[in-house]
Amino acid sequence: xxxxxxxxAQVIAPTSRAEAVDAFGDGSGVTVLGGGTILxxxxxxxxxxPERVLLLQNAGLSxxxxxxxxxxxxAMTTVAELEQxxxxxxxxxxxxxxxxxxxxxxxxxxxCVHAGGAxxxxxxxxxxxxxxxxxxxxxxxxxxxxxxxDFVAAPDGRLLLEVEFEEPTRSGYAAAHRPHAHAYxxxxxxxxxxxxxxxxxxxxxxxxxxxxxxxxxxxxxxASAEEASQKALDDAQTQDDALASAWYRQRLLPILVQRALxxxxxxx
Amino acid sequence: xxxxxxxxxxxxHSPPLxxxxxxxxxxxxxxxxxxxxHQGGCGACTVLVDGEARRSCLVSLAAVNGxxxxxxxxxxxxxxxxxxxxxxxxxxxxxxGFCTSGFIMAATALIDxxxxxxxxxxxxxxxxxxxxxxxxxxxxxxxEAAAKGDVHPEQVEPSFDPEEAAVLIPGSPA
Numbered sequence: 001x002x003x004x005x006x007x008x009a010q011v012i013a014p015t016s017r018a019e020a021v022d023a024f025g026d027g028s029g030v031t032v033l034g035g036g037t038i039l040x041x042x043x044x045x046x047x048x049x050p051e052r053v054l055l056l057q058n059a060g061l062s063x064x065x066x067x068x069x070x071x072x073x074x075a076m077t078t079v080a081e082l083e084q085x086x087x088x089x090x091x092x093x094x095x096x097x098x099x100x101x102x103x104x105x106x107x108x109x110x111x112c113v114h115a116g117g118a119x120x121x122x123x124x125x126x127x128x129x130x131x132x133x134x135x136x137x138x139x140x141x142x143x144x145x146x147x148x149x150d151f152v153a154a155p156d157g158r159l160l161l162e163v164e165f166e167e168p169t170r171s172g173y174a175a176a177h178r179p180h181a182h183a184y185x186x187x188x189x190x191x192x193x194x195x196x197x198x199x200x201x202x203x204x205x206x207x208x209x210x211x212x213x214x215x216x217x218x219x220x221x222x223a224s225a226e227e228a229s230q231k232a233l234d235d236a237q238t239q240d241d242a243l244a245s246a247w248y249r250q251r252l253l254p255i256l257v258q259r260a261l262x263x264x265x266x267x268x
Numbered sequence: 269x270x271x272x273x274x275x276x277x278x279x280x281h282s283p284p285l286x287x288x289x290x291x292x293x294x295x296x297x298x299x300x301x302x303x304x305x306h307q308g309g310c311g312a313c314t315v316l317v318d319g320e321a322r323r324s325c326l327v328s329l330a331a332v333n334g335x336x337x338x339x340x341x342x343x344x345x346x347x348x349x350x351x352x353x354x355x356x357x358x359x360x361x362x363x364x365g366f367c368t369s370g371f372i373m374a375a376t377a378l379i380d381x382x383x384x385x386x387x388x389x390x391x392x393x394x395x396x397x398x399x400x401x402x403x404x405x406x407x408x409x410x411x412e413a414a415a416k417g418d419v420h421p422e423q424v425e426p427s428f429d430p431e432e433a434a435v436l437i438p439g440s441p442a
Contacts, residue, residue, distance in 0.1 A: 005283075006283045006285045006286060007283035009283070009284075009285050011284045011285065011330050013330065033328065033331075035326075036326045036327055036328060036331060037308055037323075037326050040287060040307075040308075040325065040326045040327070040328060041306060041307035041308065041325075041326070043285055043287075043328075044287055044290075044306040044307065044325060045306065045307075050285075053285065053330075055328075055330050055331060057331055097308075097396060098311075098395045098396025098397075099321070099374075099392065099393050099395070099396065100308075100311070100314060100321050100322060100323055100374065100396060101308055101323070101326075101396060103320060103321075103322070104322060104323070104326060104327070181395040181396045182308070182309045182396060
C-alpha cells in the first residue's frame with residue numbers, strides 16, 4: 001500500500017534507539033528518513049508517496065565513539081562529521097557532494113541507498129569495506145551484526161543502527177570523479193592494512209560497494225601490486241550508467257586499485 | 269509544525285513531509301529561496317536552519333519543527349544591506365539573480381563560521397552552488413570582500429562607464 005499524497009503519510013519520530021527499533025519492527029511498510037538528501041527529491045518529484053515514515057533525527061543514533069583503536073559510528077552521523085574520521089573514510093567523506101549536503105547526509109543513508117538514476121551511490125562504502133567494518137542492524141529476528149559488504153548487498157528490511165571498525169595501520173585511496181561537486185564518484189578504491197591483513201573495497205564497480213577479495217588473495221599469495229590489481233575485474237560487476245560505461249570502468253579499475261595500493265605503500 | 273522565520277513565529281499547516289522550500293514559498297509567501305532543481309543539486313534554495321546553511325528542498329518540515337530559519341528577507345533591507353548583500357551589490361555579483369539568494373545565504377553562513385575565510389575556503393564552501401549565467405568571478409570577489417570586511421555600503425550605485433561598455437560590446441549604443 002502506498003499513500004497517494006504526502007498529507008496521508010504517518011510520520012513517527014522516535015526519541016531513542018529502543019523506540020526506533022520498536023517502531024521499525026520488521027520494516028514492512030516503513031520508509032526510513034535520515035538526513036533527507038536521498039528521499040526528499042523522491043517525495044518532491046512525487047515518485048515516492050510513503051505510507052509510514054520513520055524520522056530518525058532525534059533517535060539518538062548519531063555520533064562517533066572511540067574506544068582505543070576501535071570506532072563506533074551511529075547511523076545518523078552526518079557525512080560532515082566523518083570528514084575527520086580515520087583514513088580512508090575521511091577522504092571518502094570529504095569527496096561527497098558539497099558542504100551543505102555533507103552536513104545533512106548521513107552514514108546510514110550512504111550505506112542503505114540504492115543505485116539512483118542508474119548511478120551507483122554510496123561513496124563511503126568502499127572505505128568502510130576496506131576498514132572491515134561490522135554493521136549492527138535491527139529488523140525481523142532482532143538485532144544482528146554482519147560484515148558491511150554483506151549488508152550493503154541487501155540492506156532492505158533492516159534498520160541500520162551503527163557501524164564499528166578498527167583504525168588501520170595504513171590506508172590508501174584512489175578515485176575518479178567528475179568535476180562537478182554533485183556528481184557521484186565514478187569509481188573509488190580504498191585499501192587498508194591491519195594486523196589481520198590487507199583489505200580492498202570498491203565503490204562504483206557494481207550496484208553497491210564490493211570487497212575485492214581476488215585482489216586481497218593475490219597479494220596474500222605473493223603477487224605484485226600490478227598483477228593483483230588486474231584481479232579486481234574478477235570481483236567487479238561494472239554496469240553502464242549515466243556517469244561512465246562498464247567498458248570504461250573496467251579499464252579504469254585496475255589502474256585505481258594499483259594507485260590505492262601504491263598510496264598504501266606510501267605509509268599514510 | 270512551528271517555525272521561527274526571520275524572527276517571526278509561524279504555525280504551519282502544510283503536511284509534515286512537505287519540503288521547507290515549498291512551505292516557505294507557498295504557505296508563507298517567502299520567495300527568496302528559489303525552487304531550482306528540488307533535489308539539492310543547484311543551491312538556489314539554501315537558507316539558514318538554526319544558523320547553518322541547508323538546502324531547504326532537502327529538509328522536510330517535520331525535520332525542522334521548532335527551528336529558527338533565516339532567508340534573505342531576514343538579512344537586510346534595501347536601505348540597510350547586510351555585509352554580504354552590500355558586497356554582492358558593490359561587486360555586481362548578480363546577473364539574472366536566480367542563484368543569488370542561495371549564494372548569499374551560503375556566504376553568510378561561511379563568514380559566520382570562518383570569519384576570515386580565504387579564497388580556497390570560499391570556493392570550497394560555494395562549490396555546490398550553480399550560477400547558470402556563469403558569473404562566478406564576481407560572486408567569489410564579492411564574498412572575498414565581505415570576508416575581509418572590505419564593504420562600503422554607502423556606495424550602493426554600481427559605477428558605470430559608457431565608454432567601457434562600448435568597448436566590451438562593439439557597436440553597442442551604450
